[in-house]
Amino acid sequence: MQIPDDPRQVLEMALNNEKQGYKILTDASAACEDKLAKATFEFLAREELKHMDIIKKYAETGIAEAPSSAAVITKADMARGVKGIFEQFGWQYEQAAHQDEAREEAYRTAMEMERHGHHFYAQAAQKARDPEARKFYEFLAQEEIRHFEIIQDSLDFLTQPDAMLAMEERWMQV
Numbered sequence: 001m002q003i004p005d006d007p008r009q010v011l012e013m014a015l016n017n018e019k020q021g022y023k024i025l026t027d028a029s030a031a032c033e034d035k036l037a038k039a040t041f042e043f044l045a046r047e048e049l050k051h052m053d054i055i056k057k058y059a060e061t062g063i064a065e066a067p068s069s070a071a072v073i074t075k076a077d078m079a080r081g082v083k084g085i086f087e088q089f090g091w092q093y094e095q096a097a098h099q100d101e102a103r104e105e106a107y108r109t110a111m112e113m114e115r116h117g118h119h120f121y122a123q124a125a126q127k128a129r130d131p132e133a134r135k136f137y138e139f140l141a142q143e144e145i146r147h148f149e150i151i152q153d154s155l156d157f158l159t160q161p162d163a164m165l166a167m168e169e170r171w172m173q174v
Contacts, residue, residue: 001120003127010124011059014140015052017120021113022048028106037103040154044110044147051140064136107155111148118144 004010022045029041058064118141125137 001123003120003123005127007128007130007133008059010127011055014120014124015055015059017117018048018051018055021117022052024113025110028110031106032103034103034158036154036158037106040150041106041110044150047143047147051143055140058136062132064132064139104155104159107151107158111151111155114144114148114151117141118148 004013025041025045025048029038029045032038032041121137121141121144125134125141128134128137
């Protein structure tokens, strides 16, 4: 992917990527019947809205204002969130084991979208001349990694619920 030299074009591409991601995630959520997949896609769609907002603010001000540390998803937050989802839906693990190709395809599409987003932001960070812009794009690249991991963990649970519940039990013992 070619990153433009004009920072405004980079931000326009970033905003379009986030809009496309939002659409993919809301469509996936609407198509899901199981609550775990729906909750995962709805959460990630809200994250895309946050990204659109911070990109717009950066485009207007030129100041890289990433969300406050309280608003950023940390690894610990992500682990608690995934654990909460597993606890909420764990009793349905036999039902979740049912293979649903369309659902899995939605997860894989969302994972590819996050992978693409990470690659885009990582390249934009490398190309950015302004240190603030570099920092901003690095933040967004990290967000895409976190989102990918959430989707991967949810997909792993849906395709291998017994293994994920066993892993969850080990996490709770630590």
